[in-house]
Amino acid sequence: METTILDQIILLLTGLTAVYLIYRFIQALKESTEKPKYYYHYIVSMAVLFVSGVLVILFDFAVLARPEIKIVATLIPFALATGLMCQFYQKYAKPYVMFMMLGFILIILMNYGIIDTKIIYPIFHSIAGLTIFFIPIIAVSNKTANKGFLWVTLGGTLIGIGGIALAFLGAGKPLLGIFTAEVVFTILSPILLLMVLSYTMGFMKNMKK
Numbered sequence: 001m002e003t004t005i006l007d008q009i010i011l012l013l014t015g016l017t018a019v020y021l022i023y024r025f026i027q028a029l030k031e032s033t034e035k036p037k038y039y040y041h042y043i044v045s046m047a048v049l050f051v052s053g054v055l056v057i058l059f060d061f062a063v064l065a066r067p068e069i070k071i072v073a074t075l076i077p078f079a080l081a082t083g084l085m086c087q088f089y090q091k092y093a094k095p096y097v098m099f100m101m102l103g104f105i106l107i108i109l110m111n112y113g114i115i116d117t118k119i120i121y122p123i124f125h126s127i128a129g130l131t132i133f134f135i136p137i138i139a140v141s142n143k144t145a146n147k148g149f150l151w152v153t154l155g156g157t158l159i160g161i162g163g164i165a166l167a168f169l170g171a172g173k174p175l176l177g178i179f180t181a182e183v184v185f186t187i188l189s190p191i192l193l194l195m196v197l198s199y200t201m202g203f204m205k206n207m208k209k
Helices: 005-031 038-059 061-065 067-073 075-088 090-111 120-141 147-170 181-207
Strands: none
Touching: 005 038, 005 181, 038 061, 038 067, 038 075, 038 181, 061 067, 067 075, 067 090, 075 090, 075 120, 075 147, 090 120, 120 147, 147 181
16 A cells, blocks of 8 residues: 555654654663663664654655564564563563563564464564553552553553554454554554654653653
């Protein structure tokens, strides 16, 4: 499906917002004496979002069907989810990162036809999405994060809807039978923009706590 001018404008705004957030993460790293590793996860997530948006602008939504793009795009939710786990639940971070790495490897194998279990996408994308959704809520409840961090949960909800819909679409089974390719690609650009704006609000508010 081809991108419209509106899609391209929205994707450009999404990319610029992602670049701004990367800048703020880099600044936070420079200002921190501990150099927390979770910032690197966040930077990777936003960098992949930026590159993916640029590729869609240049080559339309069809580029998302390419195996290498589908593999790399997985890093958007995976890296963000592992970053949250590393920031707020270091005790469980290592096994969680290993689990996400397993999912990433399986997704690589699936996209290159080495294995044929298409349910891998929905399973791992759902886990990453739920992680992004729940950790900010728990962190705010435990007072380890500013209330504004709940914006990240909203972003997680949005990426969950988009990611799961794309995952089921990739598996050949439109989510709920209504999220067809036309529907998914119509709402994808606005979802990505709203998602990155929500992340920006959440992370910026938490940095200022």
